Amino acid sequence: MSELLAPDVNRTDCPSRAILEHVTSRWAVLVLAALLERSYRFSELRRHVGGVSEKMLAQTLQALERDGFVHRDAKPVIPPRVDYSLTSTGRDVAEQVHALARWVESQVPTVQSAQSRYDAARP
Amino acid sequence: MSELLAPDVNRTDCPSRAILEHVTSRWAVLVLAALLERSYRFSELRRHVGGVSEKMLAQTLQALERDGFVHRDAKPVIPPRVDYSLTSTGRDVAEQVHALARWVESQVPTVQSAQSRYDAARP
């Protein structure tokens, strides 16, 4: 009988660990959340996501494309036009990270007061 | 009239950006997911989350405590006994990252075949 062992993010060597790190990486979270709303062109995305360098955006998009979360559609026109959109699995992750991002935004005051309390308690 | 501007993760200077990075950081995701199931002691957590060093675990837990996601209960006994559990806001985030982690685990085969297809398409 073939023992098909379940993926476990708590194992260092489990592939799920790496995938999780891809989607929770600094820029991937923001890119996925953005693409959930609509598809974007490269430089649109660059303007939308504050602080990304071109290099990091390209790198992030490549990784997401490789994992099958993002679809890249390069039109052979001049000037170059490349549209990025979510695949169906990409939409699944994006919904989750988008929800997370929105939740965090809503909790800013709560977290900030917690930080103040923590900092005040120790010099 | 006081214009209370809404937090936006796409802004570099928005506090939500930093908080989001805390919860999506390498070890915080795994710690939060673990604590959703039950509360853990320090070294239990260290054994549960594969690959964390003591330093990183301590640092991660401190950051999560400061943000008000984790409650630290140090009992003044010998040997030291410190229990970590989620606060109510902590439970909210933890549910989201836990769902994400479980989803990623379930998508390992899908993602791996996407990677193979991507890699095969370019030498």
Next chain:
DNA sequence: GGAAGTACCCACTTTGAAGTAAGGTACGCA
């Protein structure tokens, strides 16, 4: 005739996140 936009790639450098190793305290065990 520049300048700017588009979507990148490449090389170089910097930064900071993470790993390694050691120390500290107090016990219990052999």
Next chain:
DNA sequence: TGCGTACCTTACTTCAAAGTGGGTACTTCC
């Protein structure tokens, strides 16, 4: 007497992630 456990802290080091600045190829705008 010295090892092991528990929960950290501090100092030192490493290495990958990220930033910087350059180049490309082509077009349209001023």
